[in-house]
Amino acid sequence: MGLTGRAQTLFEGITRGDRMSLARAITLVESSRADHRKQAGALVSACSRVPRPKTLRIGLTGTPGVGKSTFIESLGMLLLRKGHRVSVLAVDPSSARSGGSILGDKTRMQDLSVAEGAFVRPSPSRGSLGGVARNTMDSIILAEAAGFDVCLVETVGVGQSETMVADMVDMFVLLLQPGSGDELQGVKRGIMELADLVVINKADGALELPAKLTRSEINNALHLMVPRRPAWTPKCLRASAVTGYNLERVWDTVLKYFDGLGHEWDALRAEQREKWMWREVHDLLMARIRRDEGTRLFAESLKADVLAGGVSPGVAAELIVERFISLKT
Ligand code: GDP
Numbered sequence: 338m339g340l341t342g343r344a345q346t347l348f349e350g351i352t353r354g355d356r357m358s359l360a361r362a363i364t365l366v367e368s369s370r371a372d373h374r375k376q377a378g379a380l381v382s383a384c385s386r387v388p389r390p391k392t393l394r395i396g397l398t399g400t401p402g403v404g405k406s407t408f409i410e411s412l413g414m415l416l417l418r419k420g421h422r423v424s425v426l427a428v429d430p431s432s433a434r435s436g437g438s439i440l441g442d443k444t445r446m447q448d449l450s451v452a453e454g455a456f457v458r459p460s461p462s463r464g465s466l467g468g469v470a471r472n473t474m475d476s477i478i479l480a481e482a483a484g485f486d487v488c489l490v491e492t493v494g495v496g497q498s499e500t501m502v503a504d505m506v507d508m509f510v511l512l513l514q515p516g517s518g519d520e521l522q523g524v525k526r527g528i529m530e531l532a533d534l535v536v537i538n539k540a541d542g543a544l545e546l547p548a549k550l551t552r553s554e555i556n557n558a559l560h561l562m563v564p565r566r567p568a569w570t571p572k573c574l575r576a577s578a579v580t581g582y583n584l585e586r587v588w589d590t591v592l593k594y595f596d597g598l599g600h601e602w603d604a605l606r607a608e609q610r611e612k613w614m615w616r617e618v619h620d621l622l623m624a625r626i627r628r629d630e631g632t633r634l635f636a637e638s639l640k641a642d643v644l645a646g647g648v649s650p651g652v653a654a655e656l657i658v659e660r661f662i663s664l665k666t
Pocket residue numbers: 399400401402403404405406407408538539540541576577578579580
């Protein structure tokens with residue numbers, strides 16, 4: 338599909354590296370209006386064809402207060418000094434659920450957000466988590482076309498947002514605080530299994546020693562896990578976003594990880610695209626099924642039996658899908 342009018346202007350702005358055009362394009366991607374969706378689709382496709390050197394997509398997660406924004410601010414500034422152009426995007430499940438947001442409420446990344454060479458975008462405050470995540474995937478592509486070669490995607494360590502972010506990035510980093518080793522029983526363990534790198538932040542002052550202890554606990558736990566990639570064993574490092582301690586080492590480790598990806602890199606990107614295509618298929622189908630009056634009424638008529646246990650949810654689901662297909666063909 339060719340670009341017209343607004344999409345064409347935005348495309349030209351983006352490929353010039355203009356941040357304002359990039360911000361406007363992301364707003365277009367986030368819009369739910371049918372004509373905007375069409376323009377956005379064409380724009381994202383055009384941007385994904387812009388030839389660029391390899392980019393690094395890095396996901397970052399951690400519970401509120403662990404130091405994500407401080408860490409991204411410090412690491413981001415370090416990367417600017419190294420000549421990178423850094424974009425920061427966010428997927429915030431709290432904004433999708435409640436309209437409030439964990440990530441966006443405070444003034445964040447004060448230096449980075451105004452620095453030349455950086456682009457910081459808060460998580461949109463509307464939309465389902467799936468929708469927000471999908472828009473983020475598109476925003477990564479737009480930011481890369483604008484010449485941002487490192488993309489940091491931040492998310493809060495709750496809910497399903499980590500899995501979604503892990504599916505859209507090349508490397509996933511988990512931030513922990515000193516003393517948080519115990520939390521890794523249960524729920525957090527699932528998150529740790531996604532991590533290619535664990536950073537124990539706040540390794541400074543009185544927290545230096547606890548940070549060492551937590552690091553060895555995490556290292557023990559990492560050794561027991563099955564690595565996600567054959568060529569990479571997840572690492573754990575201590576760092577301090579405030580003093581800058583070990584940030585260079587964190588970045589070296591990130592680069593080693595990317596070096597190690599080698600020819601797997603292209604496969605990884607292809608895998609990401611495929612996963613997102615299927616997520617999209619899933620979401621579109623669900624939206625169509627929900628909108629279809631006949632199917633909705635049929636599902637409604639089954640509901641009482643499902644709730645009472647007379648029909649199993651699996652059988653009901655199959656009947657609903659069959660009904661939807663038969664109504665459409
Ligand atoms: P977020 O909610 O994960 O984004 O966390 P913030 O970046 O807002 O940080 C939460 C608090 O931890 C703030 O008071 C920060 O100043 C503090 N903090 C962040 N990084 C460090 C660090 O490396 N060392 C110390 N001592 N405090 C930190």
